[in-house]
């Protein structure tokens with residue numbers, strides 16, 4: 478398996494190179510070249526496999542040139558020390574709970590896998606500097622995934638004042654090989670600074686940089702298998718299957734589209750967004766217009782210029798017609814999010830988080846007009862947003878203790894401006 482760049486101007490690379498470089502020389506994102514779909518029999522027999530076994534069969538396709546099977550199986554079982562249950566919320570509507578990992582968001586899966594791949598590849602090498610921009614949940618997932626790994630120093634950029642206290646504490650209190658840069662700006666500024674760092678020659682000559690954002694292919698690939706695992710847990714597979722993906726940087730949706738190309742029978746994907754809606758707008762107009770991000774209560778999806786959209790365009794050969802056939806877009810305001818959390822809790826007892834709530838709403842809106850079976854991704858544990866949720870449902874919710882341990886620790890950050898030179902100065906100062 479070779480990985481090509483979405484900009485098509487640099488040569489293709491192996492999985493190992495793609496993971497370590499993070500981004501292609503021409504500034505494009507890596508994308509897997511040719512692969513064949515699984516047989517119908519394989520898909521039908523998924524039910525007999527465990528989560529780790531399904532993960533192994535899927536991920537192996539993408540990494541087998543560089544990671545021996547035995548090591549891969551170990552990496553995956555170590556990554557997946559928690560379950561990913563499919564929970565029935567109401568008739569024909571299921572929640573794929575991706576939030577049972579250590580930091581209670583789906584990003585644990587990609588981050589833990591990436592960290593273990595890096596460890597596998599960099600054993601006995603000089604450590605790399607992993608740069609990562611976060612709108613909230615990436616920071617904690619990456620920090621926890623990489624904590625104490627001697628192969629990597631992690632530098633996290635996040636927008637000051639735009640993540641919740643709990644999210645912030647999850648990646649600013651760890652110490653060791655984790656440094657948090659508090660940027661006076663937006664998430665998009667952080668993402669832009671990280672991108673610029675990768676294309677800065679002087680910086681790249683002096684230090685080995687890598688990325689842990691969802692743009693890193695090793696974050697994306699492990700997200701493919703949970704679509705298969707979800708499918709294996711469905712009770713009935715008669716109606717067309719719809720999967721609704723609460724989206725921000727569009728990694729999860731890209732992974733879902735890859736699952737479909739591997740033969741998983743998903744009829745339609747839903748790009749469910751908050752008021753940051755460049756992709757739903759594109760689906761209507763055919764024109765992609767990145768915009769500055771706006772703050773919402775589903776803050777991990779406050780992305781105005783989703784990085785993974787380049788991969789989706791490549792996958793569909795830039796055909797708007799083809800894209801809008803397979804992906805439907807919906808977007809919702811904070812008021813609508815609050816209302817649906819309230820209604821679903823009172824109707825069914827199920828507690829949505831603000832991100833999953835968007836996925837649920839979009840799914841229901843689509844299913845109003847089509848007879849189908851639907852899965853929405855629940856991307857974060859509601860306890861991560863407990864004050865908002867408790868205010869909406871007027872009930873105390875259970876909070877896993879691992880969420881609170883970090884609150885007692887002291888936040889340690891370095892304040893910088895939203896200018897690339899400030900990041901560069903910091904990185905040089907660390908050498």
Ligand SMILES: *Cc1c(COP(=O)(O)O)cnc(C)c1O
Nearest residue numbers: 614725726727728729777856857
């Ligand atoms: C990151 C995140 C998203 C958005 O996922 P993308 O793959 O970036 O589209 C949605 N929900 C939560 C809770 C997240 O942390």
